[in-house]
Amino acid sequence: xxxxxxxxxxxxxxxxxxxxxxxxxxxxxxxxxxxxxxxxxxxxxxxxxxxxxxxxxxxxxxxxxxxxxxxxxxxxxxxxxxxxxxxxxxxxxxxxxxxxxxxxxxxxxxxxxxxxxxxxxxxxxxxxxxxxxxxxxxxxxxxxxxxxxxxxxxxxxxxxxxxxxxxxxxxxxxxxxxxxxxxxxxxxxxxxxxxxxxxxxxxxxxxxxxxxxxxxxxxxxxxxxxxxxxxxxxxxxxxxxxxxxxxxxxxxxxxxxxxxxxxxxxxxxxxxxxxxxxxxxxxxxxxxxxxxxxxxxxxxxxxxxxxxxxxxxxxxxxxxxxxxxxxxxxxxxxxxxxxxxxxxxxxxxxxxxxxxxxxxxxxxxxxxxxxxxxxxxxxxxxxxxxxxxxxxxxxxxxxxxxxxxxxxxxxxxxxxxxxxxxxxxxxxxxxxxxxxxxxxxxxxxxxxxxxxxxxxxxxxxxxxxxxxxxxxxxxxxxxxxxxxxxxxxxxxxxxxxxxxxxxxxxxxxxxxxxxxxxxx
Numbered sequence: 001x002x003x004x005x006x007x008x009x010x011x012x013x014x015x016x017x018x019x020x021x022x023x024x025x026x027x028x029x030x031x032x033x034x035x036x037x038x039x040x041x042x043x044x045x046x047x048x049x050x051x052x053x054x055x056x057x058x059x060x061x062x063x064x065x066x067x068x069x070x071x072x073x074x075x076x077x078x079x080x081x082x083x084x085x086x087x088x089x090x091x092x093x094x095x096x097x098x099x100x101x102x103x104x105x106x107x108x109x110x111x112x113x114x115x116x117x118x119x120x121x122x123x124x125x126x127x128x129x130x131x132x133x134x135x136x137x138x139x140x141x142x143x144x145x146x147x148x149x150x151x152x153x154x155x156x157x158x159x160x161x162x163x164x165x166x167x168x169x170x171x172x173x174x175x176x177x178x179x180x181x182x183x184x185x186x187x188x189x190x191x192x193x194x195x196x197x198x199x200x201x202x203x204x205x206x207x208x209x210x211x212x213x214x215x216x217x218x219x220x221x222x223x224x225x226x227x228x229x230x231x232x233x234x235x236x237x238x239x240x241x242x243x244x245x246x247x248x249x250x251x252x253x254x255x256x257x258x259x260x261x262x263x264x265x266x267x268x269x270x271x272x273x274x275x276x277x278x279x280x281x282x283x284x285x286x287x288x289x290x291x292x293x294x295x296x297x298x299x300x301x302x303x304x305x306x307x308x309x310x311x312x313x314x315x316x317x318x319x320x321x322x323x324x325x326x327x328x329x330x331x332x333x334x335x336x337x338x339x340x341x342x343x344x345x346x347x348x349x350x351x352x353x354x355x356x357x358x359x360x361x362x363x364x365x366x367x368x369x370x371x372x373x374x375x376x377x378x379x380x381x382x383x384x385x386x387x388x389x390x391x392x393x394x395x396x397x398x399x400x401x402x403x404x405x406x407x408x409x410x411x412x413x414x415x416x417x418x419x420x421x422x423x424x425x426x427x428x429x430x431x432x433x434x435x436x437x438x439x440x441x442x443x444x445x446x447x448x449x450x451x452x453x454x455x456x457x458x459x460x461x462x463x464x465x466x467x468x469x470x471x472x473x474x475x476x477x478x479x480x481x482x483x484x485x486x487x488x489x490x491x492x493x494x495x496x497x498x499x500x501x502x503x504x505x506x507x508x509x510x511x512x513x514x515x516x517x518x519x520x
Contacts, residue, residue, distance in 0.1 A: 019155040035120040035154065037140035037162065043133035047124040050398065054121035054134060057401050061121050063183035063285075064138045065096035067175060067258070068166060070284045074277035075168050078270050085160055088146035092117070095145070117141055125398040130391040131176035139166040169269040169277070171261040173299055173389055180397045181253035182285055184308065187404045188250040192243060194411040195315070199239035201419045206232035213491055214339055214429035215436050222438040225490040228339070228424055231329075235322050242315050249311040255290050256281075257298035263388040264296035300388045302381075305396050309378040312371055312403045319411070320368035323361035326418070330358055339429050343421030360418035367410035374399035433490075440466045442490050447475040 018029035021038035028038045054060060069090050076086035099114025111119070123137045139162035144154040146166075152159045160166070167175070210229030217223050258281065259274025261267050266274065278291045292298035332338035348357035377399045381392035390396070433439065440456045443466075447455075451473065459469045467481045476484075483489070 019153075021155055021157075030155070032154065035117055035141040035144045036122060036137055037144065037155070039133070039136040039162075040120075040123060040140050043123045043127060043137065047127040047133065049124050049126040052125045052398070052402075054123050054125065054137060055118050057125070057183070057187075057405075058118065059186040060179070060183040060401060061118050062097050063179045063181075063186060064121075064134075065093040065142070066182060066284045067179045067281060068138060068142055069093035069097075070281035071168070071170055071175070071258075071277050072166075073280040073284070074273055077276055077280075078272055080168060080270065081165065084150060085146065085165060088149040088160070089142060089166065091149055092142045092145035096142075113145075117145055125394065125401075127394050128391075130172060130389060131394050131397075132172045134394070135167065135170075135172040135175055136162065139163065142166050169259065169261070169273040171268075173262055174257045174260045174264075174295075177299075177302070177393060178256040178258045178281075180393070180400075181256055181304070182281075182287065182289075184305075184397075184400055184404065185250050185253045185287060187401060187408075188246060191404050191408045191411075192246055194408045194415075195239050195243050195246065198319075198411050198415040198419065199236050199243065201415045202232050202236035202239065205419065205422055206230075206236060209424050212424050212426050212429050213433055215432050215438060222436045224438050224441045225433050225436075227491050228429060230491065231325075235325075238318050238322065242311075242318065245311055246315065249308045252304035252307060254288050255292050255298065255304070257292050257295050259291070260295035260299050262299075264294070264299035266295065296388065300385065300390060302385065302390050302393060302396055305400055306378060306382045309375045309396075309400055309403065312400075312407060313375040316368035316371035316403075316407055319414075320365045323365050323368075323414070326361045326422075327358045337432075339425055339432070341423045341425065342418055345417055358418075360414055364410045364414045367406045370406050371403045374403045434465065437466060439485060439490060440470070442484055443470060443476070443481070446480075446484065451475050 014029070014031055017032045019032045020027055021030050022028075023038045023042070025042070028041055030036070030038055030041055054064075072081060072086050072089040072093070075081040076083065081089075095112075095114035096117055097114075099112045099118065120141045121137055123133045127133045143157065143160050143162040143166045146160045147154055147156055150159065206229045208229075209232055210227055212228040213225055214228050214231070215222050215224075216226040216231075256278065257264060258277050259266055259269055261269050274291050274295070278289050281287075281289045326340070326342065329337055329340045330342045333341075342358050342360070344356045345359050346356075348355035348359075378396050381396045381399075382390065384390075384392055437456045437460050440452045440459075443455075444452050447470065451470075455466055455469045455473060455475070458464070458473075459466045462469075467478075467485060470476055470481055471478050
């Protein structure tokens with residue numbers, strides 16, 4: 001198995017007994033009990049890049065198995081695979097998909113067969129060859145398990161071959177992106193659940209804080225009053241609006257190029273394979289998979305991945321902005337805004353006693369920066385693709401699955417360790433509102449901009465309340481000012497006057513040609 005060394009590099013532990021396997025480059029010894037083969041061994045030696053292996057993303061391994069199973073079913077239906085081999089391949093794929101749901105005969109406390117097979121997905125996520133090493137890692141693991149199930153020894157590829165049987169009617173160039181799309185679709189459900197959960201947490205806090213009046217701010221300067229509930233409602237609305245956008249972006253992964261083989265022309269595959277395999281993939285995954293209209297275009301384009309990455313970037317940035325707001329609102333506790341309290345998660349300093357920092361919003365913001373970086377990688381790799389294949393798909397796929405993982409875990413951490421525990425400093429909010437110059441804005445309809453500006457300037461210069469200055473100027477009497485500066489008057493939109501409808505578009509003169517166009 002792959003093990004880290006003290007230098008940080010990874011090595012593949014090779015212990016006897018061995019079996020000998022050969023490929024285009026010659027013979028190599030592979031551990032007899034390993035489910036991977038010679039091409040996987042070479043890939044591990046070649047690509048010790050990220051240290052992140054295929055097995056670290058169970059959804060990706062599951063998607064790989066589902067696509068391979070669909071292809072085996074299609075090949076059998078077309079008379080290209082015998083029944084016993086098809087059954088063995090499908091059984092191996094099922095074990096990969098659900099290690100706990102298949103018979104493994106493993107002793108208590110020992111990993112089942114499916115988990116053992118997953119551990120044999122040892123190739124680095126970042127690799128050369130446009131994903132060929134991932135495909136061959138899968139082909140070899142499934143072939144060797146199928147051989148066992150048929151009663152043969154691992155490596156006896158004459159009975160079931162990684163290329164001739166597991167990879168039949170496929171190329172890396174159609175299998176790999178199809179598996180990645182299925183994996184990303186699987187993973188996005190965890191992401192959208194995290195989004196829904198954090199949205200609900202913001203909504204719950206919005207209801208809790210609905211009665212608390214505070215100052216709104218623009219450009220870090222006092223603006224006009226609002227409620228803390230309105231502020232948190234806006235946070236929830238941000239997540240609410242992004243939720244369907246993520247779902248719509250994930251739906252783009254329902255189109256695949258399976259059966260297009262090398263460049264989309266379907267060379268070396270039965271002409272019926274594409275439709276048959278995609279139909280089987282729908283049944284295996286439960287997803288509404290469709291065959292791309294133009295397989296050559298679908299084989300060279302990573303447009304769906306580029307689009308999805310951009311959506312993840314949007315979610316990350318918008319939520320990071322919210323984290324910045326939370327840090328500002330909680331700043332202090334005595335020399336900042338201090339309108340809200342974030343739950344204390346850790347001592348904040350090794351030298352300043354009593355200091356507690358907003359570590360959870362901080363860590364999510366770092367998650368957002370990672371996602372932005374991954375998106376930049378996806379953009380550059382997408383642009384760099386040439387002619388009929390984008391050879392940089394491995395780093396695109398790695399960036400996408402890492403973005404989903406970082407965002408999902410980051411949102412769960414932010415919700416559980418920060419948002420759910422936020423409390424409000426109601427007295428502080430009230431104090432800031434009544435000391436604010438911005439509340440003069442609510443008096444505009446009654447005293448006009450010029451007098452309101454003068455009142456604001458005077459109040460600021462003399463360090464007095466706006467209400468006192470307005471009364472002293474004779475603009476309004478004390479009772480009227482008191483009525484206008486009530487919290488509900490300052491934070492709620494007034495309904496239109498009775499019998500008057502609000503028009504969002506001004507009336508325009510309509511030409512005869514325009515009238516005829518409307519009628520048409």
